[in-house]
Amino acid sequence: MDTIERGDAFDPNCPTRLVLDRIGDRWTVLVVIALRDGPRRFTELRRTAGGVTPKVLTQTLRAMERDGLVTREVFAEVPPRVEYTLTPLGMSLQTPIRAVIDWAEANVGKVMAAREASHLA
Template sequence: MALLEFDPYDRGCPSRQLLDRIGDRWTVLVIGILEDGPHRFSQLSRRVEGISQKMLTQTLRALEADGLVLRTAYPEIPPRVEYELTALGRSLLEPLHALVSWASEHMGEVETFREGAPVA
């Protein structure tokens, strides 16, 4: 079986969908929070300011479908559900840390451009 080459510049390539998913602001924030370990839905909802319940549900379902997040339902009353990163999801942490670091390092320059001032 030949190895598949994925080209995100090709609109029909599934790698483009994956880049859209991991580049989504909610995905980045949810994965960042789950780095600390398993969280319940309500914990995630409180930590990701501004996300609606509907958007959090959609994000978690998509991450689960892509194999990045594991959803575990415990047979308790009341029911308890936790979300945690899979090994595949954890493999995203290093590139996400690099992006967060870059954003932190260059935010001052970006703000200067946004304000219309020249940058030396």
């Protein structure tokens, strides 16, 4: 497979759109932030993310692993212990994701007011 140096998000055939889908997913965003301080187990991630089903979290983590954003390490213990860690690529997402979360938290009131106002119109 050819390596793409730089994509074009406005090209409908560019795989950049697949990357945007991954990083635009709410659970991916929350997993990246949840892993910012180091490895976590599945149950810790689920508790931190809040509201995600085990099935959806499993799917998200598998996709993130496939895309090179997290690593999954299984420890030979009884019961087996599994930890997830951000890769360097995943770590590089922290700053832009944190900026989006900060914006959302700062502007949630305005967005909800606009939504309510458009609903009433």
